[in-house]
Amino acid sequence: MFPTVPDRFLDELARTEGGPDALAFLVRDQDTRRLLALRAVLDAAESAGPDVCDPDRRARLRADWAMLAEADRAPAPATARTGGAPPAQGGAAPSAGGGEAPPAEGGTAPRPTPARARLFHPLIGPWARSCLRGLDGGARTPAGRRALRRDLAHFSAVAAVAAAVAGLPFTVRLTARAGVLTLPSLGALHTAASGDVPVDVTHRKGTLTVRQPDAPDIRVHLEHGTGAWSGSPAWTPAHALPGLTPDAPPMPLDDLDPYREPPYASHRGSLSGVATLDDAGRKRWLQSWSGTAAALRSGGAHRLTEATALLRCLVPLEMPPDVGTGRGSCSATRGEAFGALLSSTPPDPVTFAATLVHELQHAKLAALGDLLTLHRAGPEARYFAPWRPDPRPYDGLLQGTYSHLALAAFHQRRALTARPPEREWAWAQHARYHAQVGAALPALVGSPDLTVSGRRFVDALAATYEKLADHPAPRDHTARARAYVQSARALWTQRHAPALPRPKE
Numbered sequence: 001m002f003p004t005v006p007d008r009f010l011d012e013l014a015r016t017e018g019g020p021d022a023l024a025f026l027v028r029d030q031d032t033r034r035l036l037a038l039r040a041v042l043d044a045a046e047s048a049g050p051d052v053c054d055p056d057r058r059a060r061l062r063a064d065w066a067m068l069a070e071a072d073r074a075p076a077p078a079t080a081r082t083g084g085a086p087p088a089q090g091g092a093a094p095s096a097g098g099g100e101a102p103p104a105e106g107g108t109a110p111r112p113t114p115a116r117a118r119l120f121h122p123l124i125g126p127w128a129r130s131c132l133r134g135l136d137g138g139a140r141t142p143a144g145r146r147a148l149r150r151d152l153a154h155f156s157a158v159a160a161v162a163a164a165v166a167g168l169p170f171t172v173r174l175t176a177r178a179g180v181l182t183l184p185s186l187g188a189l190h191t192a193a194s195g196d197v198p199v200d201v202t203h204r205k206g207t208l209t210v211r212q213p214d215a216p217d218i219r220v221h222l223e224h225g226t227g228a229w230s231g232s233p234a235w236t237p238a239h240a241l242p243g244l245t246p247d248a249p250p251m252p253l254d255d256l257d258p259y260r261e262p263p264y265a266s267h268r269g270s271l272s273g274v275a276t277l278d279d280a281g282r283k284r285w286l287q288s289w290s291g292t293a294a295a296l297r298s299g300g301a302h303r304l305t306e307a308t309a310l311l312r313c314l315v316p317l318e319m320p321p322d323v324g325t326g327r328g329s330c331s332a333t334r335g336e337a338f339g340a341l342l343s344s345t346p347p348d349p350v351t352f353a354a355t356l357v358h359e360l361q362h363a364k365l366a367a368l369g370d371l372l373t374l375h376r377a378g379p380e381a382r383y384f385a386p387w388r389p390d391p392r393p394y395d396g397l398l399q400g401t402y403s404h405l406a407l408a409a410f411h412q413r414r415a416l417t418a419r420p421p422e423r424e425w426a427w428a429q430h431a432r433y434h435a436q437v438g439a440a441l442p443a444l445v446g447s448p449d450l451t452v453s454g455r456r457f458v459d460a461l462a463a464t465y466e467k468l469a470d471h472p473a474p475r476d477h478t479a480r481a482r483a484y485v486q487s488a489r490a491l492w493t494q495r496h497a498p499a500l501p502r503p504k505e
Contacts, residue, residue: 002029002032002370002371003025003029003371005025005368005371005372005453006025007456008022009021009022009025010368010372010453010456010457010460011456013364013365013368014456014457014458014460014461014464015460015461015464016361016402016405016406016461016464017302018302018306018364019117019302019305019308020305020309021434023305023306023309023364024309026246026310026364026367026368026371027309027310029318029370029371030137030338030339030367030370031112031369032126033370034119034120034124034128034338035119037125037128037132038119038124038128039297040128040132041061041128041131041132041135041155041486042061042062042065042096043133043397044057044131044132044135044136045057045058045061045135045152046373048135048245050488052134052135052145053135053148053152057149057152060152060156060200061152061155064155064156064158064159065159067159067160067162067163067170067172068115068119068158068159068162068163068169069164069169070163070166070168071113071162071163071165072113072114072115072116072162072166074115074166074167074168077113084457106247113166114162114165114166115162115163115165115166116162118158118161118162118165118184118185119158119162120312120339121184121185121252121312121313121315121339122312122334122338122339122340123184123254123257123259123315123321123337123340124158124184124258124263125334125336125337125338126259126260126334126336126337127150127154127155127158127259128336129336130147130151130259131148131151131152131155131281134147134148134151134471135148138322149196149421150175150196151358152178152361153174153175153177153196154177154259156172156174156175156183157166157174157181157183157184158184159172160174160183160201160203161183161184161185161186163203164186164208164222165185165222167205167206168203169203169204169205170202170203170297171200171201171202171203171334172200172201173198173199173200173201174198174199174200174201175196175197175198175199175200176189176191176196176197176198176212177196177258178194178195178196179191179193179194179195179197180211180258181199182256182257182258183208183228184257185226185238185252186208186220186222186226186227186228186237187220187227187230187235187236187237187238187256188235188236188238188240188256189212189218189234189235189236190234190236191212191215191233191234192212192213192214192215192216192234193212193213193215197212198212198491199211199214200212205224206221206222207220207221208220208221208222208228210374215234218230218232218234218235219231219232220235223237226239226240226250226252227236227239230363236256238252238254238256239253239254239255239282239287240252240253240279241253241286241289241314242289242290244292244293244304244307244308244311245293245304245308248308249288251311251313251314252312252313252314253277253282253285253313253314253316254313254314254315254340254391255274255275255276255277255315255316256276257315260274260315260340260342261273261274262274262315262317262332262334262342268416271317271320271330271332272317272318272319272320272330272344273317273318274315274316274317274318274342274345275316275317275318275345277316277341281316281345284345285314285316285345285346288345288346288347288348288351288352289346289352290349291348291349292346292349292352292356293351294349294350294352295349295350295352295353296353296356296357298353298413298414298417298418299353299354299357299410299411299413299414300409300410300413302352303330303356303357303407303410306357306360306364307356307360309359310360310363310389311341311356312339312340312365313339313340313341314340314341314343315340315341315342315343315346316343317330317331317343317344318344319344319345320344329343329344329345329346329347329351329352330344331343331344331355331358331359332359333359333360333362333363333366335366338363338366338367339363341355341356341360343355343359343360350414350422353402353410354407354410354411354429357406357407357410358403358404358406358407359403361402361403361406362399362402362403365398365399365402365403366399372451372453373451373453373454374398374450374451374453374454374457374458375394375395375398375447375449375450375451375454376449376451377393377394377447377449378393379393379394379395379396380393381393381396382439382500383396383397383443384443384457384489384492384493385397385400385401385436385440386436386439386440386484386485386488386489386502387400387404387436387490388400388433389491389495390496391492391496391500394443394444394447394449395445397440397443398444398458400440401437401440401441401444401461402461404433404436404437404440405433405437405461405464405465407429407433408430408433408434408465408468408471409464409468411426411427411429411430411433412426412430412434412468412471412473414426415427415430415473416471424477425476427477428473428477428480428481429472430447430468430473430477431473431477431478431480431481432481432484434465434468434473434481435478435481435482435484435485436481436485437465438465439485439489441461441462441465444458444461444462445458445459445462476502
């Protein structure tokens with residue numbers, strides 16, 4: 001049973017904001033869902049036939065789950081208490097009964113144990129979904145069965161990392177995937193042999209001893225928080241950027257996890273593949289990241305609060321060839337990877353701050369949609385969105401309008417305080433996003449498919465849009481933005497209007 005969203009939280013979120021209590025409410029709910037997804041993997045494996053998940057693999061899953069439960073109960077070692085875990089909120093222990101619902105009201109939940117924080121790493125979500133697809137009929141072909149075996153073997157690595165950061169001694173046999181053994185949040189080992197090979201891992205007092213066939217042992221030393229180091233060139237440590245604020249834990253920059261690939265859907269066709277960073281690439285990320293907190297704050301202190309509460313890891317992407325130069329980039333969030341931001345290298349802190357504002361609205365609205373139904377509109381793509389050349393379904397229009405409204409507010413605040421020439425650029429951005437939202441709102445507000453909660457939400461969106469008019473952009477920026485939207489609408493109508501389905505009577 002999941003909690004009811006308090007009206008005050010709904011109102012805050014509808015303004016594209018959200019105080020600490022509302023954000024913590026969303027985070028706790030997502031963490032609970034993560035634990036339930038993990039339990040669902042175990043249950044699906046138990047009920048799968050032997051041709052999908054044989055008894056030996058089921059037994060290994062039970063052993064991994066038991067290791068996770070023991071790690072979660074263990075008192076935090078000194079390194080974990082001082083080093084800080086990746087940012088996460090409460091949730092239920094990984095017990096046989098699954099997760100318990102978070103409380104109905106807000107408030108900051110206790111920091112999770114170091115072991116459980118690993119389960120809340122965003123990329124555990126895509127792993128769980130891949131497992132469930134395989135266990136629910138996706139392993140009928142040889143390729144499907146091979147993929148499922150790799151998925152289930154990855155859980156053993158997750159459990160081993162959780163036990164290691166909890167300070168538990170153990171020896172386990174893990175399986176490298178195509179010559180690489182990834183230990184999430186710690187690093188990756190490139191094995192001496194290619195293919196899927198066995199690797200024995202022993203943990204004692206913060207040090208992992210890695211043993212593989214026909215190769216010398218490798219010693220890996222756990223760092224505080226994210227990462228682990230080794231003198232062996234076969235080991236690649238996980239990388240992290242400094243915390244977004246002085247009191248925040250390091251921010252993982254994950255270019256190693258095998259489940260970090262973005263979902264390739266038709267509407268995200270311009271999204272590039274994942275990147276593996278070299279030293280120069282990490283330096284460029286650090287340069288933009290170092291100024292991002294100040295850039296977020298310049299668009300409203302709540303933007304920094306939002307990013308600190310919701311963002312858990314960054315996944316670097318390659319720059320797609322069609323983005324161009326200057327302030328261009330590509331980015332995405334994934335519903336099953338709550339807390340992850342996928343992004344090409346940020347060109348500068350202000351652009352990256354705007355990317356965070358944009359993408360975190362998608363994360364918030366998706367998390368809110370897991371808790372309540374805002375509308376009952378169908379999936380038909382028939383709405384005009386000025387930021388897209390193709391027709392959008394109602395839900396896509398709502399998502400885009402929500403994120404563009406946040407960007408309009410963000411750039412307006414920056415324009416009111418910035419100096420030239422940055423002020424002019426901020427006003428131009430604000431005028432563009434404000435005009436786009438104004439063109440999309442009538443379809444959202446006029447929909448008969450809104451629920452009671454959805455009506456309250458969309459009306460608050462409209463009120464926020466109207467309030468932005470208290471500080472309008474200079475006339476030249478406003479005129480250009482309106483002309484752009486008018487041209488986009490005319491072109492869109494010419495291309496798509498004749499083929500669109502008629503609206504419901």
